[in-house]
Amino acid sequence: MPASAPDPYPSRRVAAPQLLPRQDPVLHGGPDAPGPLARDELLAFERDGWLLRRGVFSAAEAAALADEVERLAGIADETRISEPDAPAVRSLFAIHRGDGPLARAQRDRRVAGLARQILADEVAFHQSRVNRKPAFDGREFSWHSDFETWHVEDGLPAMRVLSAMVMLTPNTAANGPLLVIPGSHIVFVSCVGEAPPDHHRTSLRRQQYGVPDRASLTALASGRGVEAALGGPGDVVIFDGNLLHASGGNLSPLPRCNLFAVYNAVGNAPGRPYGGGSPRPAHVAEPAPQPAAGSP
């Protein structure tokens, strides 16, 4: 972005919340772009900002991935984030690095191919993680747009980025499923309040900045409400980077585990953070494209 062009998606350094129109397409290649998704699926994604595909991975594949998560959760390092009120591991980051089973699943064209089709570009990993919501202790994630953070804190210029989530356990009404406000991706909600340095150290446990105001959330949910992504192991949800989403706590006696990859169009490489701060560490946000070349 030239220094003279105004930022179309200002946030944090604003005096009051604003609802701003999206400047970028949702389907960057249109509804007839080639790939695994049918035209009606692409149109549903354009309208709703999200899509659930059943049985993308087999039960056996999903079980093997879940086993790998439990193995990794036992290895402590800075890429593991614990629950705010308990020692249990909440998230594991930088899953796409290396060539383990989880990274291979994220390069698999059954997932990465959906991103290439919608973004109409080669795709690179901006971030990846496992959200492992432990039994009883797994706490909620507040409402937010991922793109808001990726723009302000990581320097992604445009809404040409999306997430794919592979369910590794059942996602039920009892264990804190992904909740979305369908259609909210067509509006950018400017959030009030500047985050302190090293915000990521607390925000990954419990987000306080980059959280939309309640009036904006209520307005966007008016009419279309809130939907829950309920499904089982091997199901895949894709959602636009700007879709407002949240998830509740896990009150059930069983953990809930999902694998996330964030696919960014290679033409949308990160620049300087729009919020002016220092970039987040590489394990949370890749500073340069990490191509997600698909399996054949």
Place this chain on the structure above:
Amino acid sequence: MPASAPDPYPSRRVAAPQLLPRQDPVLHGGPDAPGPLARDELLAFERDGWLLRRGVFSAAEAAALADEVERLAGIADETRISEPDAPAVRSLFAIHRGDGPLARAQRDRRVAGLARQILADEVAFHQSRVNRKPAFDGREFSWHSDFETWHVEDGLPAMRVLSAMVMLTPNTAANGPLLVIPGSHIVFVSCVGEAPPDHHRTSLRRQQYGVPDRASLTALASGRGVEAALGGPGDVVIFDGNLLHASGGNLSPLPRCNLFAVYNAVGNAPGRPYGGGSPRPAHVAEPAPQPAAGSP
């Protein structure tokens, strides 16, 4: 209960959690008791400890009841309980008193008749309330058996008591629906830890005593899992007084509102609290039967 008979359902004053067998029937009149429920519904209730009936009240009836709740929520007195972290009204108690629309709905035989059929007796109100889970601020209810509290703190002798819940708004995966562990009603979970006097002043906001241990919850959910009571205005859920249940927070921008009545068999009138403390106030637990005579 004669002073010499041991309490079959000891709790709080125990050294360790115990899973004790239920001593009372679930269907006190058996599966052929006369009433609105069919034999297969009664057998499902016996097996699961809960049942959902769709469309018991019409949409117009449910809307009128919801309006009455909002009117009452604006009147501050000791029967109104606020959220633990916000001023919003969380619960309203003693709804069955008087002759307003909510009390009439709780005496209606479409609801009270279900209790009479299962408990095989005339029924009296032990308690009633509205749980009005406000948008954004509505917090979770921990896992518990109502009967455990009603026995220890209110002196109900036997498991011959049940709850009916009338949904006044949609109950979705996003707004903190009732969660149950099906089949858990056949076991009494002794809970460790004695509550201080006036426990009800805090327990109605956030329960800390009479909460089953995690190992017991995990064991009881093993195999049958956790189910959510999802439905819409006018749907009715009945559940056994000893069924383990909970509910999540309401993350949605819309309130979630349910009307509860606790129907006790008149032959199961409260005595001295089994925990030895003073009885709770009458607006939380009626000290003497308040007959719930049905409409014709």
